[in-house]
Amino acid sequence: MQEHQSFVRLLRRLWRHIAPRRRLQLGVLFFLMLLASFAEVVSIGAVVPFLGGLTNPEQIFRQPRLQPLISALNLTEPGQLLLPLTVAFGCAALFSGAARLLLLWAETRLSHAIGADFSISIYRRTLYQPYAVHLSRNSSEIIAGISSKANGLVNGTILPILAIISSVLMMLMIVMALVAIDPLVPFVVLLGFGSIYVLIVLATKKRLAQSSRSISREQGRVIKVVQEGLSGIRDVLIEGAQNTYCRTYLAADLPYRRAVANVQIISTSPRYVIEALGMALVAALAYGLASRPGGIATAIPVLGAMVLGAQRLLPVMQMVYSSLAHINSGRAPLEDTLELLDQPLPAYASAPPPEPIAFRRSIDLDRLSYRYKEDGQLVLKEMSLTIGKGARIGFIGKTGSGKSTLLDILMGLLSPSDGRMSVDGVAITEENQRAWQINIAHVPQAIFLSDSTIAENIAFGVPLEQIDHQRVRQAAQRAQIAEAIESWDEQYQTMVGERGIRLSGGQRQRIGIARALYRQANVIVFDEATSALDNDTEQAVMKAIDALGEELTILIVAHRLTTLKNCTQIIELGEGGVKQTGSYADVIGPLLR
Known part of the structure; x- marks a missing residue:
């Protein structure tokens, strides 16, 4: 009971994430379920007069309920009933099949549409999480949640629940139709087969729960191994570590596939037992009905309806059982997916872009401290600092x-644990940090380049149709890479390859600078942006940086001290605070002697 209540709570959490438009579509789907159930009743009800017309047309011809139809069709002999009864039964069968096909189409399309809504919601909510949250996560778990587990939510929860609802409705309608024909037989069939399925559910529940946890756990491990192996392919090839990664992959993938196989076996195997018992039951029903007064002639229409009803009823019962098995196996992925769906969105997520915070005078840090964890050590301790425009x-x-921590705080990626950062006297908080970040551009050591064109990478994050190509060229010129780009055949439409593999290190860094300039930011942060370059390339990149306008505020962390020779101020950090400040000659000069 407790587990049932817990699952109901999970479904309520899930329901909150279903858009109003999808809820309306679910209402339409419920109407289609009723229509398909009614079609099943019609097809079962139509078989009795059809078989009666084949075996005993005189008795059917005398039925009072058929007299209006007989009069309307101007029928005078019992044999004339066979054609209209055949047509009616055929139409009922076609109507039933079309209704079920329409229901299957609607259920599947709507389930996957809801799954797509969940997937983009997870992706969106994840992208909007604070930088500190991303630092504490493994990206492979998020990728698994967005791709595999969101799909698992469709196949393991949404589709099975819809299948159970439609199957239960259909089962009730079929049983009602069979009861109208013969009250005792359908009750015995439903009770007998239903008891078998209930026993199987109870016997396999624990195994399905174990498989569910295994599927959820191993999915993330598989993606993690693939991601790490491909991301570090150079080191894997040099170290000859292919076998190690393959063994690690197999250790995750094999348990995952075994768990999936267990779910499939448990969810489908009862069908064959039930079908065998069903054949035996049909034989027993035939014997019992034939023993009644009137013999086999009167039994055939009833028996035909029962066989048709059982033929429809058993797959429906199997669908209910199979759906319950998939729901039990999808419990852990459902919980993981809900954790991602429940991620809070910041207030600015649905708001129009804010007006940037004016930066005309200075950035001030006032007794600022930071720790990554509440019980962790302070990385920065009561730091006070002023950076002029x-x-x-x-x-x-x-x-x-x-x-790096200080730069992340200056860029509004991390919020101080104590103290404050202000710009022209305006304190930067979680509420207005987005307005401050509009002023910021970042050039890291490893420039992220998407597998697209030069222009798209310079105007990173801007929709293709909104790219200002004149602005792209101006940014490339100021970053001193325009000459190289315009010498290529495709110029700004040149594809850079995955992670910019077709470009040199210096070209990638200068594209990073051009990207920062395209943003027209007031502050550009270079975080070890030239440490991976050789001396000549670094000098060329620094020349591009030095040529930037004097109105820009530039913050640089560099591996080589000589890189900072054109800085107006050098700040040495140590022991969580500022050790000393001064000119390049005063601070770095003694270190180079």
């Missing part, structure tokens, strides 16, 4: 001194 600031310090 138009300054070129170089940050140095040992590994772990807090350089």
Whole structure:
């Protein structure tokens, strides 16, 4: 009972994420379920007069309920009934088949449409999560949630629930039709077969729960292994680590597929037992009905209706059981998917782009502290710092001194644990950090390039039809890469390859600078942006940086100290705070002697 209540709570959480338009479509689907159920009753009811017309047309001809039809068709002999009864039965069968086909189409399309809604919702909510949340996550788990588990939600929860509802409605209608023909027989059939399915559900429930947890766990592991192996393919090839990754993949993939196989076996195997018992039951019914007064002639129409009803009833019962098995096996993926669907969205997610916070004077840090975890050590301790507009600031310090953390706070990616950051006196908070980030452009050490054109990568995040190509060229010129791009055959439509593999390191960095300039940001942050380059390429990239307008505020963290020689101020970090500040000659000069 407790597990049932827990599952109901999960379904309520799921229902909150279904859009109003989809709820309306579910209402239309319920009407189609009723229509298909009614069609089943019509097809079963039509078989009795049809078989009666074949075996005993005189008795059917004398039925009072058929007299209006006989008069309307101007029939004078019992034999004339056979054609209209055949046509009626054929039409009823076609109507039933068309209704079930329409219901299958509607159920499947709507289920996958809802699954698509969930998938994009997970992706959107994930992208809007704070940077601190992303730092604490494994991306493979998110990829599994967006791709595999969202699909599993469709096949393991939504489709089975819809199938159960439609099957139960159909089962009730079929039983009602059979009861109208013979009250005792359908009750015995339903009770007997239903008891068998209930026993099987109880016997397999624990095994399905174990398989559910295994499927949810191993899906993420499989994606993690594939992602890591392909992302580090250079190291894998150099180290000859292919077999290691293959063994790790197999250790995750094999349990996953075994769990899926268990679910499939458990959900389909009872069908064959029930079908065998059904054949035996039909034989027993035939014997019992033939023993009644009137013999086999009167028994055939009833027996035909019972056989047709059983032929429709058994697959429906199997569908209910199979759907319950899939729901039990999809419990863990459902819980994981709901955790992703329940991720909160920031207030600005559905709002129009805010007006940028004006930056005319300075960025001020006032006794700012930061720790990554509530019980963790402070990375920055009561730091106070002022950065004037138009300054070129170089940050140095040992590994772990807090350089990258400080830049993340300056870019509004992390919020201070204590103290505050303000721009021209306006405190930057979670509510207005998006308005501050409009002023920021970031050039990291590893420039992310999508497998698209040069123009799309410079105007990163801008829809293709909205790209300002004149602005793209101007940004490329200021980043001193326009000459190289315009010497290529496709120029700005040149494909860069996956992660920019067709470009040199210096070209990738300059495209990163051009991207920052396309944003027309007031502050550009270079975080180890040249550390992976050789000396000549680094000098060329730094020349491009030095040529940027004086109105830009530039913050640089560099691996090579000589990279910072044109900075107006050098800030050395250490022990969670500012150790010293000064000119390049005052701070770095002694370090180079």
